[in-house]
Amino acid sequence: MTTTHSKAAKFCSRSCASKGSMTRERREAQHQAGLRHTENLLTAAEVLKRREAWKYTACREVLESSDRDYEFEFELCGYVFDLALHDAKVLVEFDGPYHDADNWQRERDKAKDRVAKDAGFVIVRRTVEPMAVVHPSAIEGL
Numbered sequence: 001m002t003t004t005h006s007k008a009a010k011f012c013s014r015s016c017a018s019k020g021s022m023t024r025e026r027r028e029a030q031h032q033a034g035l036r037h038t039e040n041l042l043t044a045a046e047v048l049k050r051r052e053a054w055k056y057t058a059c060r061e062v063l064e065s066s067d068r069d070y071e072f073e074f075e076l077c078g079y080v081f082d083l084a085l086h087d088a089k090v091l092v093e094f095d096g097p098y099h100d101a102d103n104w105q106r107e108r109d110k111a112k113d114r115v116a117k118d119a120g121f122v123i124v125r126r127t128v129e130p131m132a133v134v135h136p137s138a139i140e141g142l
Contacts, residue, residue, distance in 0.1 A: 045075035055094075055134050059083070062136040077115045083139070084121075090142055091121045096130035 011017035074084035083092040
């Protein structure tokens with residue numbers, strides 16, 4: 001809080017100004033209002049579809065020209081897979097080079113692989129350049 005010679009206190013932000021006035025009842029009212037508008041929220045897969053679409057432009061052209069049943073950023077049991085080829089029951093993960101270097105990432109990838117296999121999918125991992133458009137050669141032969 002900052003003060004001047006005027007009677008009114010000045011705050012650095014709205015959150016600082018409301019710090020003492022946020023009662024449990026007001027917080028609960030905000031929570032309930034948020035619950036009434038959950039239709040405005042996106043799933044993780046929907047967010048990724050929007051954010052990552054640029055990476056798949058070249059692959060999308062190949063898949064559409066071959067009339068494949070596919071979906072980028074496919075959600076399955078709480079995990080999001082980069083590409084699902086529904087017609088072949090194949091899930092493709094486009095991994096950057098860091099996937100092999102990090103123990104945490106390797107364990108997460110193993111868990112994703114188990115989920116895919118339990119659901120009847122074959123999992124295929126392809127190493128790609130991070131922050132680059134995925135080249136169609138990454139999906140050749142699938």
